[in-house]
Amino acid sequence: xLLKNLKAVFSSKTFLIGLLIxxxxxxxxxxWDLRGINFAVYNLPFKGITNVYEVAAHExxxxxxxxxxxxxxxxxxxxxYFTLGSFMTLLKPLYxxxxxxxxxxxxxxxxxxxTHPYVYRYLFLMKIPYLFFDICILFLLRxxxxxxxDQHTAMKYWWLxxxxxxxxxxxxxxxxxxxxxxxxxxxxxxxxxxxxGALLFGIGAAFKNYPLMLLPILAVVSGxxxxxxxxxxxxxxxxxxxxxxxxxxxxxxxxxxxxxxQSQKMLDFMWGIGGNDGIYPFVIGYGVIFLFxxxxxxxxxxxxxIPIVLTLMWYYSxxxxxxxxxxxxxxxxxxxxxxxxKLKYIGLWIIGLFxxxxxxxxxxxxxxxxxxVAPAFEDFPKTRVIMGMIYDINKxxxxxxxxxxxxxLWLSTYLISKERT
Amino acid sequence: xxKLLIVLFSAIMLAxxxxxxxxxxxxxxxxxxxxxxxxxxxxxxxxxxxxxxxxCLRNPDRTLTPFEFTLHIATSxxxxxxxxxxxxxxxxxxxxxxxxxxxxxxxxxxxxxxxIKPKLGLEEDPxxxxxLEANQGDDYLGGQAYTxxxxxxYDLHFKTSYRQDLKxxxxxxxxxxxxxxxxxxxxxxxxxxxxxxxxxxxxxNR
Numbered sequence: 322x323l324l325k326n327l328k329a330v331f332s333s334k335t336f337l338i339g340l341l342i343x344x345x346x347x348x349x350x351x352x353w354d355l356r357g358i359n360f361a362v363y364n365l366p367f368k369g370i371t372n373v374y375e376v377a378a379h380e381x382x383x384x385x386x387x388x389x390x391x392x393x394x395x396x397x398x399x400x401x402y403f404t405l406g407s408f409m410t411l412l413k414p415l416y417x418x419x420x421x422x423x424x425x426x427x428x429x430x431x432x433x434x435x436t437h438p439y440v441y442r443y444l445f446l447m448k449i450p451y452l453f454f455d456i457c458i459l460f461l462l463r464x465x466x467x468x469x470x471d472q473h474t475a476m477k478y479w480w481l482x483x484x485x486x487x488x489x490x491x492x493x494x495x496x497x498x499x500x501x502x503x504x505x506x507x508x509x510x511x512x513x514x515x516x517x518g519a520l521l522f523g524i525g526a527a528f529k530n531y532p533l534m535l536l537p538i539l540a541v542v543s544g545x546x547x548x549x550x551x552x553x554x555x556x557x558x559x560x561x562x563x564x565x566x567x568x569x570x571x572x573x574x575x576x577x578x579x580x581x582x583q584s585q586k587m588l589d590f591m592w593g594i595g596g597n598d599g600i601y602p603f604v605i606g607y608g609v610i611f612l613f614x615x616x617x618x619x620x621x622x623x624x625x626x627i628p629i630v631l632t633l634m635w636y637y638s639x640x641x642x643x644x645x646x647x648x649x650x651x652x653x654x655x656x657x658x659x660x661x662x663k664l665k666y667i668g669l670w671i672i673g674l675f676x677x678x679x680x681x682x683x684x685x686x687x688x689x690x691x692x693x694v695a696p697a698f699e700d701f702p703k704t705r706v707i708m709g710m711i712y713d714i715n716k717x718x719x720x721x722x723x724x725x726x727x728x729x730l731w732l733s734t735y736l737i738s739k740e741r742t
Numbered sequence: 743x744x745k746l747l748i749v750l751f752s753a754i755m756l757a758x759x760x761x762x763x764x765x766x767x768x769x770x771x772x773x774x775x776x777x778x779x780x781x782x783x784x785x786x787x788x789x790x791x792x793x794x795x796x797x798c799l800r801n802p803d804r805t806l807t808p809f810e811f812t813l814h815i816a817t818s819x820x821x822x823x824x825x826x827x828x829x830x831x832x833x834x835x836x837x838x839x840x841x842x843x844x845x846x847x848x849x850x851x852x853x854x855x856x857x858i859k860p861k862l863g864l865e866e867d868p869x870x871x872x873x874l875e876a877n878q879g880d881d882y883l884g885g886q887a888y889t890x891x892x893x894x895x896y897d898l899h900f901k902t903s904y905r906q907d908l909k910x911x912x913x914x915x916x917x918x919x920x921x922x923x924x925x926x927x928x929x930x931x932x933x934x935x936x937x938x939x940x941x942x943x944x945x946x947n948r
Contacts, residue, residue: 334947341940348933384881388767429766429881436918438925445933695915700761700903 330460330476339480343455346490347448348441350690353389354645355493356424356434358405359447360386361395363424365406366413373402378573383426385434396577400527400564405495408450415446435696444493444693451489454501458652461504465511471659478655478668484675485651491690494645499525503532503629504652506539510625515543518625519553523560530584531649533561534607534636535629541615542625587640606635613737626653627736634729638722644683647675657736671728678721680704681714759911763789765901766882769798769875773889773898775807775860776869782857783898784885791905792849795856796838798875798899801830805870808861811841816853827861830872838901845905853885856900875899 330336360383364370377395386394395402409416419439427433437443462479463472479485488494502525510518519539525532536557544550568574587603594600614628633650636642658668679686681704691698708717764785773781783797795813807830812822824843833839841856860869875898876887882897906914923930 332943332947334944337940337944337947341937341944344933344936344940348929384768428883431765436922438922439929441922441933442926442929445929694919697759697761697911697915700759 326460326463330463333473333476335473335477335480336459339486342481342486343452343490346486347452348445349694350491351444351447351493351693352686352690353385355444355447357386357390357394358397358401358495359409360424362402362405362409363421365402366410367421372568372571373399374568374571374574374578377577378571383424384429385426385431392573393577393581396581396583397529398527398561398565398578399568400524401495401498401529404498404528405450408453409446412446412449416443432696435692435699440693448490448493451493451495451497454498455485455489458497458501458504461501461508462652462655464508465656466659475655475659478658478665479652482651482655483672484647487676488645488648492645492686494648496529496645496648499528499532500649500652501525502528503535503649506532507626507629507653510539510543511623513543513622515539515549515553515622516556518543519557520560523557526557526561527564530561530578531636531646533558535632537611538614538628538632539625541611542618542620542628543622545620583643586642587636589641590639603636603639606639607632610635626656629653630657630736631729631733634732638726638729641682644675644679644686661739667728667732674721674724674728678725681708681717681721758905758907760794760903761789761906761911763787763792763902763904764882764884766877766897767899767901768877768881769899771876771878771896772800772873773876773887774871774873776864776871778889779864780857780859780888780890781874781898782855782888782891783900784853784855784888785882785900785902786851786853786884787846787849787902787904788851789904789906790847790850791845792852792854792902793845793905794840794842794903796840796901796903797856797858798838799833799858799872800835800875801833801870801872802835803870803872805830805872807867807869807872810859810861812857812859813841813843814855814857816855822857830870833872838899849904855888 361373361377364373364376370376373395377392382392382394417439420443423434423437423439423443434440459476459480462475466472466475485497489497502521506518506521506525508518509515509521519536522532522536522539526536536554539557540550540553544553565574565578569579588601590603591599591601610628610631613631618624618628630650630653633653637647637650654664654668654671658664684705685703687704688698688701689703705714708714764787775781795811797811801807809828809830811826811828813824814820814822823846826841826843828839828841846852858874860867876894876896877899878896880897885897887894887896887898
């Protein structure tokens with residue numbers, strides 16, 4: 322059965338086309354983020370260091386890493402370090418010893434980093450872990466459906482999705498790893514196994530903190546009693562605590578991972594209510610979604626993905642989010658699009674909006690990604706500058722943000738009304 | 743139509759591109775103009791046609807203090823070869839401020855000094871809180887920052903660019919790309935095999 326399933330996927334035209342596109346772009350593009358993360362990760366296979374936060378806090382920082390991130394080049398929980406580090410350990414013979422020199426940099430000689438003879442090999446190898454988790458999501462998505470036709474549609478929507486190809490392979494971001502664990506958690510929650518679902522949410526949070534924000538929703542929807550809700554919460558928090566506990570004593574870890582400014586970005590947007598007081602629109606929306614989950618979705622465990630989508634979409638609409646975070650919601654949107662063909666138009670709309678936002682808001686993630694092909698790409702006018710020549714860039718950005726909010730509001734209303742029928 | 747395309751293609755080929763050359767992008771220090779009259783940075787241009795020096799000035803109060811940017815060969819005491827006047831209103835608080843001038847064809851290997859000087863004395867214009875971003879240390883080895891013509895231990899946050907025509911950009915980029923592929927033959931042979939296999943499987947699947 323398993324072999325038949327594997328063969329059905331690996332020999333399908335959709336899979337081969339998607340894999341071909343991925344392999345074709347993998348060696349040639351990447352954001353500085355990719356090198357920044359691996360500047361931390363290489364310490365495990367090449368130096369045997371287990372406390373990366375000690376290194377980030379005190380050891381010398383490469384010039385390019387310093388310019389782009391200063392010392393905050395590794396602000397992720399330790400499981401990210403150990404997972405990506407394990408992949409690098411396995412692939413170490415292919416990296417070769419020269420990799421250490423490349424990753425440590427050549428002072429402010431950026432050109433030597435960009436035009437290094439082995440740079441295409443390094444870019445390719447650094448993205449291999451993403452390919453692994455990408456394929457895992459693909460197989461998992463198929464398991465949400467029983468009909469072969471739906472399984473194939475899910476495969477097409479995920480595997481040929483331009484956002485899924487862009488974020489890990491052109492950009493080089495690892496957000497699809499926590500997205501995989503959250504999706505797996507939803508899968509188990511749908512099978513009425515909320516404790517396993519919560520554990521998987523917790524493992525996802527051990528890569529990036531955001532699943533912790535989804536955990537209370539999972540608990541109230543799937544917990545039959547208050548005691549069970551607490552159990553689900555504890556099960557979800559456990560993997561995060563266990564994997565991070567050894568580092569809690571480290572100041573750099575506390576400041577940059579546990580209490581990082583990025584994990585509190587949703588509090589940047591505040592409405593003043595007079596005096597020195599204000600209210601946070603994200604928290605208002607989150608509170609409403611939480612209460613909706615508690616009173617309207619309680620016990621409807623197969624609908625747990627609705628408030629999760631609402632929370633993530635609301636987060637994107639009220640926060641100046643980093644574009645790579647959008648992959649968190651994408652697998653769930655794929656499931657909706659397969660279940661309801663009408664939603665494929667909104668899917669196309671979201672893809673368009675994603676790339677429009679990328680062009681007008683996100684810094685250094687368009688032509689700059691091709692700097693490895695030719696350093697001249699670094700010198701081309703930024704898309705933001707070009708778009709700014711067409712229309713006032715600040716208004717353009719606000720328009721895109723407004724459209725994101727409009728999409729969220731429409732999708733939320735649609736999903737809630739569907740849930741009622 | 744054909745003629746129009748030829749004209750368009752020629753225009754694109756003749757159009758140029760500003761290519762980044764020297765840079766020092768770190769900024770841990772501030773040099774306040776209320777404490778220095780002249781701030782300069784020396785650098786060596788590694789390419790011909792130097793045409794932009796970008797310096798990271800900040801003007802938090804948006805005052806209209808008049809300034810002068812000058813570019814000198816070798817030492818700041820020599821005569822300026824390029825001069826641009828600007829005010830605090832021209833300072834880009836988000837990015838570095840670009841000082842763009844007529845390209846210098848013979849700039850390759852030449853030592854230059856880029857200098858910024860307020861046009862009025864401190865008594866006439868208090869200069870508000872205008873400052874330059876700089877970095878302590880020797881990240882940029884080709885030169886250093888000076889305040890009032892005295893060498894300092896830091897470098898300004900700056901970068902320079904040179905003009906290159908698009909034809910050269912394309913041919914240089916293409917030849918560089920091809921040569922790098924040949925520098926890692928093992929990887930590219932395996933890479934090509936995997937691409938060919940995938941295409942073969944796709945064709946077989948038709």
